[in-house]
Amino acid sequence: MTVTLPSGETIPALGMGTWMMAESASRRAAEIAALRAGLDLGLTLIDTAEMYGSGAAESLVGEAVRGRRDEVFLVSKVLPSNASTAGTVRACEASLRRLGTDRLDLYLLHWRGSVPLARTVDAFERLREAGKIRHWGVSNFDVADMRELPGFCQTNQILYNLSRRGPEHDLLPWHASAGMPIMAYSPVEQGRLLDSPALAEVARRHDATPAQVALAWVLRLPHVNAIPKAGTVEHVEENAAALSLRLSSEDLAELDRAFPPPSGPEPLAML
Numbered sequence: 001m002t003v004t005l006p007s008g009e010t011i012p013a014l015g016m017g018t019w020m021m022a023e024s025a026s027r028r029a030a031e032i033a034a035l036r037a038g039l040d041l042g043l044t045l046i047d048t049a050e051m052y053g054s055g056a057a058e059s060l061v062g063e064a065v066r067g068r069r070d071e072v073f074l075v076s077k078v079l080p081s082n083a084s085t086a087g088t089v090r091a092c093e094a095s096l097r098r099l100g101t102d103r104l105d106l107y108l109l110h111w112r113g114s115v116p117l118a119r120t121v122d123a124f125e126r127l128r129e130a131g132k133i134r135h136w137g138v139s140n141f142d143v144a145d146m147r148e149l150p151g152f153c154q155t156n157q158i159l160y161n162l163s164r165r166g167p168e169h170d171l172l173p174w175h176a177s178a179g180m181p182i183m184a185y186s187p188v189e190q191g192r193l194l195d196s197p198a199l200a201e202v203a204r205r206h207d208a209t210p211a212q213v214a215l216a217w218v219l220r221l222p223h224v225n226a227i228p229k230a231g232t233v234e235h236v237e238e239n240a241a242a243l244s245l246r247l248s249s250e251d252l253a254e255l256d257r258a259f260p261p262p263s264g265p266e267p268l269a270m271l
C-alpha cells in the first residue's frame, strides 16, 4: 500500500515513528532491531525529529539504517525555535550528521512557531536546491495554517486516530481536495486506544489484534499514511500485518458508534 505525494512520488502507507526511542540504553538494541525488521517488512518510511531525545533518536535511526540508507524514505523535523532561514539550514545539517546521511527525503516544520512561514520555506527551498532535502512539509497545521503556506508542501503530519477524529470535519477534506496526503501520528494513541472493547470485538472477528484494527482504520483512507512507533520486533511484525486487514462496513459502523466522527469544527489537537 502506498500514498502519493503532490510531487507524484509514492511513499509507504505504513511507516515507523521514533519518538521515545533512544531514551534507555537497555532498550537500544531492541529498538534498532525493531527498525531493521520494519525495513525487511517494507515499512521503509522512518519518521524522526531533532527534538526526539535532543538528537539521540536521530543517531539511533542513523545506526539502524547504516548500509541500508537507499531503502529508506527518511523524515525529520526542525523545531519552530530553530526555524529561521539560517537556523533551519543549520538544524538540517546537524540532523544529517546525526543520521549519517547526505540527504533527508522529507523535512518538516514540527509545529508553527513565531518565525514567519516564508522564512522557513525559504530555507527549505535552499536546502532542496542544495540536495540536502528532497521534499518539505509541515506538521500540526490546521486548515487556516495550510491556506497560508507558500510553495510546494508535500504533507502535513497530524494527530489522527479513532479517538482523535476532529480532522475529518475540515482538514482531511481540505487535504483530499488539495491532493496532499496527511501523515497520521500516534495512530494507536500511544497505546491508550488498545483496551477499547469495540476494537477488541472487531479484532476478534478478524482474528487480529486491537492495534491492527486501529492501524487498518487509519489506513482506510487513500490519502493518509500512518507512522506507529514500535520498540520491539514483535510489535513491528504485528503492525506490518495490519496492511492486509480490510475492515467491513459493519466494522466501520461499530467503530463509529464507539468513536463518533466530529459533529462540527474542532481545533486540531496535538501531543
Ligand SMILES: NC(=O)c1ccc[n+]([C@@H]2O[C@H](COP(=O)([O-])OP(=O)(O)OC[C@H]3O[C@@H](n4cnc5c(N)ncnc54)[C@H](OP(=O)(O)O)[C@@H]3O)[C@@H](O)[C@H]2O)c1
Pocket: 016, 017, 018, 019, 020, 047, 048, 110, 139, 140, 157, 158, 184, 185, 186, 187, 188, 189, 190, 191, 194, 211, 212, 227, 228, 229, 230, 231, 232, 234, 235, 236, 238, 239, 270, 271
Ligand atoms: N509531529 C508531531 O508533533 C508528532 C507527535 C507525536 C508523534 N509523532 C510521530 O509519530 C510517531 C508515532 O506516535 P507515538 O509514538 O506518539 O504513538 P503511537 O505510535 O500511537 O504509539 C506508540 C506506543 O504504542 C505501542 N505499540 C506500538 N505497536 C503496538 C502493538 N502492535 N501492540 C501493542 N502496543 C503497540 C508502543 O509500544 P512499544 O514501544 O513497546 O512497541 C508505544 O508505547 C512518533 O513515534 C513520532 O515519530 C509526531
